Amino acid sequence: MALHGAQARAQRRRVRLQVGLLLLAACAPPAGPESAIELRGSSMGTTYSIVLASLPKGLAADTLHAEIRGILEAANDQMSTYRASSELSRFNASSSTDWFRVSEGTRTVVAEALRISRLSGGAFDVTVGPVVDLWGFGAAGPSAVAPTRERIDAALREIGYASLHVRSSPPAIRKERPELRVDLSGIAKGFAVDRIARHLEGAGIRNFLVELGGELRAHGSSPREDPWRVAIEKPSPQGTAIQQVIRLENRALATSGDYRRYRVENGARYSHIIDPRTGSPVSHALASVSVVDASAMRADALATALMVLGPAEGLRVAERDGLAVLFLVKRGERFAEVSTPEFERYRLE
Ligand code: ADP
Ligand code: MG
Numbered sequence: 041m042a043l044h045g046a047q048a049r050a051q052r053r054r055v056r057l058q059v060g061l062l063l064l065a066a067c068a069p070p071a072g073p074e075s076a077i078e079l080r081g082s083s084m085g086t087t088y089s090i091v092l093a094s095l096p097k098g099l100a101a102d103t104l105h106a107e108i109r110g111i112l113e114a115a116n117d118q119m120s121t122y123r124a125s126s127e128l129s130r131f132n133a134s135s136s137t138d139w140f141r142v143s144e145g146t147r148t149v150v151a152e153a154l155r156i157s158r159l160s161g162g163a164f165d166v167t168v169g170p171v172v173d174l175w176g177f178g179a180a181g182p183s184a185v186a187p188t189r190e191r192i193d194a195a196l197r198e199i200g201y202a203s204l205h206v207r208s209s210p211p212a213i214r215k216e217r218p219e220l221r222v223d224l225s226g227i228a229k230g231f232a233v234d235r236i237a238r239h240l241e242g243a244g245i246r247n248f249l250v251e252l253g254g255e256l257r258a259h260g261s262s263p264r265e266d267p268w269r270v271a272i273e274k275p276s277p278q279g280t281a282i283q284q285v286i287r288l289e290n291r292a293l294a295t296s297g298d299y300r301r302y303r304v305e306n307g308a309r310y311s312h313i314i315d316p317r318t319g320s321p322v323s324h325a326l327a328s329v330s331v332v333d334a335s336a337m338r339a340d341a342l343a344t345a346l347m348v349l350g351p352a353e354g355l356r357v358a359e360r361d362g363l364a365v366l367f368l369v370k371r372g373e374r375f376a377e378v379s380t381p382e383f384e385r386y387r388l389e
Contacts, residue, residue: 076263079105083112084229085122086253090236093247093263104243108236115232118146119224128222135218139207147211149224149231149337150204156227156341157201160357164345165316167204169223170195175321177312192319199316226313229255230294230340237336250336254295257336258288269388275327275368275375283368283375286386292336296343297328315348324350325370332364332386351378 079090079101090108095101120126124133131140142150156164169178174195176183187195203216213222229252236250237257247260249268258268267287274281275297286293296313313322329346333339342363346354351369355378358365364382368375 077101079108081105081109083109084116084120084232084253086229088112088250088252090240090251091249091263092240092245093261093265096244099243107239107243111235111239112232115145115228115235118143119149119228119231121223121225128224131213131215132221137215137218139212139214141210141212144211145231145235147206147208147213149227150213150222151206151208152231152337153224153227153341154201154204154206156338156345159361160345160349162201162317163315163348164226164341165199165201166222166224166226167199167201167220168314168316169221170198171314171316171319172223172312174319175312175314177314177321196316196319226344227337227341229253230292230336230338233257233292233336233340255292255336255340256288256294257292259290261289272328272330272366272368275370284366284377285388286332287388288332288386291332291334291386292339293330293332294336294339294343295328295330296347313344313347322348322350326351326354327368327370327375329354329368330366332383355380 077092077095079088079092081088095104116123117126119128121129121132123129127142127146131142134140150166153164153166157166171192172178174183174187174191198217198219200220203220204222205214205216206212207214215222233250233252233255234257236252237248237259240248240250241259247262249258249262250256256270258270262268267289269285270288270293271282272284272286272293272295274283314320315322326347329343331339331342331346333342342365346358346365346367349357351367354365354367357363358380362382363380364386365380366383367378369378
């Protein structure tokens with residue numbers, strides 16, 4: 041794909057994002073005398089980057105960054121399964137089948153996770169942990185041999201989102217079975233992106249891009265004073281080429297891909313996407329799924345769900361629900377693009 045002028049300049053200065061994305065406009069030279077501001081760091085087992093065209097008067101970058109770190113810390117205190125003291129870890133450790141009081145944040149994410157489970161016919165299931173472990177992608181670490189059918193079936197009997205419930209007031213979650221546990225890794229990053237965006241808007245910042253572990257949200261315009269442009273990578277383990285550049289305004293983009301089959305989480309864990317309906321890791325010709333949505337939380341979970349569903353079933357669900365989705369499907373050495381009509385408006389030709 042040929043890029044011209046400012047785009048090509050931006051491409052030369054691009055920053056690689058983690059999960060199959062390149063960020064173009066955010067790295068372009070700022071249009072005015074003021075420099076663009078970028079806040080970077082690590083959280084949730086991955087990295088984040090927040091780019092602003094400028095800061096409002098009286099707000100220091102360090103102050104804003106501390107506030108953002110506070111939002112990420114709060115999300116970890118609520119939903120991290122790597123933090124034994126988090127709400128979710130305490131829920132998982134508890135054998136009670138009574139209502140368990142949680143923060144509004146955890147309630148929001150669990151409610152959305154259950155909604156995506158239902159719309160995907162169980163392809164997205166935050167109770168899938170025991171099966172993830174069995175395949176050697178959980179806390180116990182990699183295993184040398186594939187699990188037997190018997191052990192998979194036994195693990196499948198332990199899981200199921202239908203045994204997880206959520207209540208609004210007061211916010212609480214409940215499991216029907218004591219051993220049920222919840223892992224929100226497939227949706228929590230998107231939630232954090234939405235919360236950071238909300239905070240920036242509250243601080244009077246209108247033009248920004250927030251990215252966490254490849255899930256992102258763009259508002260207003262870039263420091264070049266034109267719409268944010270984000271590139272979806274051509275799937276490959278090295279990931280150096282661009283497949284499609286899209287234009288995002290007040291929208292989130294999430295990408296799920298099997299081409300980097302696992303990654304290190306907090307230096308200790310590996311993860312992988314499992315089909316909860318079969319108990320096996322996903323293994324179809326779908327290389328990546330990108331979803332554009334008004335909510336980063338929803339886009340994050342939908343990308344994972346559609347990755348499980350695969351190109352045929354995934355496209356049916358995406359079309360049925362009017363989702364903006366780009367599937368990259370492996371065809372030998374090449375990738376075929378399959379997209380919904382809703383995705384087309386975001387393409388930069
Ligand atoms: P990707 O960005 O590749 O979609 P995510 O980080 O969004 O990856 O989601 C992957 C994580 O979700 C894994 O760490 C795993 O713990 C969890 N997971 C694996 N399979 C499923 C599934 N079918 N439904 C929900 N969560 C899953
Ligand atoms: Mg996801």
